[in-house]
Amino acid sequence: MxxxxxxxxxxxxxxxxxxxxxxxxxxxxxxxxxxxxxxxxxxxxxxxxxxxxxxxxxxxxxxxxxxxxxxxxxxxxxxxxxxxxxxxxxxxxxxxxxxxxxxxxxxxxxxxxxxxxxxxxxxxxxxxxxxxxxxxxxxxxVNRQPVDSQTTEVTTVIHIIANVEQRQAAMTVLEDVLETEQLPLSELKIDQFGENEVEIEAALSEASVDELDLDRVTASIAASPAVRTAFWAARTV
Known part of the structure; x- marks a missing residue:
């Protein structure tokens, strides 16, 4: 009561x-x-x-x-x-x-x-x-407007989500896979993702990379226990 x-x-x-x-x-x-x-x-x-x-x-x-x-x-x-x-x-x-x-x-x-x-x-x-x-x-x-290819640059970015404690291990996995695939890095950025995770963004130097190769690279990275998920995206600059 x-x-x-x-x-x-x-x-x-x-x-x-x-x-x-x-x-x-x-x-x-x-x-x-x-x-x-x-x-x-x-x-x-x-x-x-x-x-x-x-x-x-x-x-x-x-x-x-x-x-x-x-x-x-x-x-x-x-x-x-x-x-x-x-x-x-x-x-x-x-x-x-x-x-x-x-x-x-x-x-x-x-x-x-x-x-x-x-x-x-x-x-x-x-x-x-x-x-x-x-x-x-x-x-x-806007999307239907023609794009000037001379002023547009497309960069491939690999995104990795990992636990904060596994940050260094995820970085090592990324470096090893990129070295194996001979994909040079042009930019690396790490941001807080929520409370316990980080997002690693790795921009590749190669502007044109085959999609199948990128799928294979992200699958290899995502297979690591240190990585929660990994995917790639094309970024227009």
Missing amino acids: KNFENIQFITLANTLVSLLTAFVLGSVVGFERQFRQRTAGLRTNVLVAVGAAIFVDLAFRVGGADGGSRVISYVVSGVGFLGAGAIMREGGSIRGLNTAATLWGSAAIGACAGASLILEAVAATAFVLAANTLLRPVVSY
């Missing part, structure tokens, strides 16, 4: 409003993605928005503003992992970037709702929806 005695109905009502807002706005974003048959559709975006709202609302109720701000940063990191999974499934072309960005937007919408910032959540939904709809014809128009 103590559990029922401790119920604060005003607080409970605020929580329900936050969750309902996250559900409705996540559905708006998700419906557009589902209509276009994207990887992350209606259910995924709703779950991301509602999940973010639950965590943020709980954090504000238990830990106050400080707890809420900490949990929001954790939500950003957690959704980053979810978005990375969507990107990996698209293969070397990294066609899942828009899907990952939309999931991130849904999480931000849910976080606003969980923090009782309802109008901000509605505004965020409008901008995410506009980015996925209104900008589509602009992108299509």
Whole structure:
């Protein structure tokens, strides 16, 4: 009975409003993605928005503003992992970037709702929806324009995701494979990827490398226990 005695109905009502807002706005974003048959559709975006709202609302109720701000940063990191999974499934072309960005937007919408910032959540939904709809014809128009091959340079980049503790081992695997395949490196960059992982980006000096060779190289790297995943992408400079 103590559990029922401790119920604060005003607080409970605020929580329900936050969750309902996250559900409705996540559905708006998700419906557009589902209509276009994207990887992350209606259910995924709703779950991301509602999940973010639950965590943020709980954090504000238990830990106050400080707890809420900490949990929001954790939500950003957690959704980053979810978005990375969507990107990996698209293969070397990294066609899942828009899907990952939309999931991130849904999480931000849910976080606003969980923090009782309802109008901000509605505004965020409008901008995410506009980015996925209104900008589509602009992108299509730009992509149809002829490219000046003399001013465009295409670089092949190998991406490696590894645990922070396995960073050096992953670097060694990369160097060994590239040396075996005789692929010289032109640029190497290492960034934090979430809380416990790093992303290694290795740009190759060779502008034109056969796709089958690149698939073989990334498969060899990904086979190492020190590497969680590896893929390649063509980057236009």
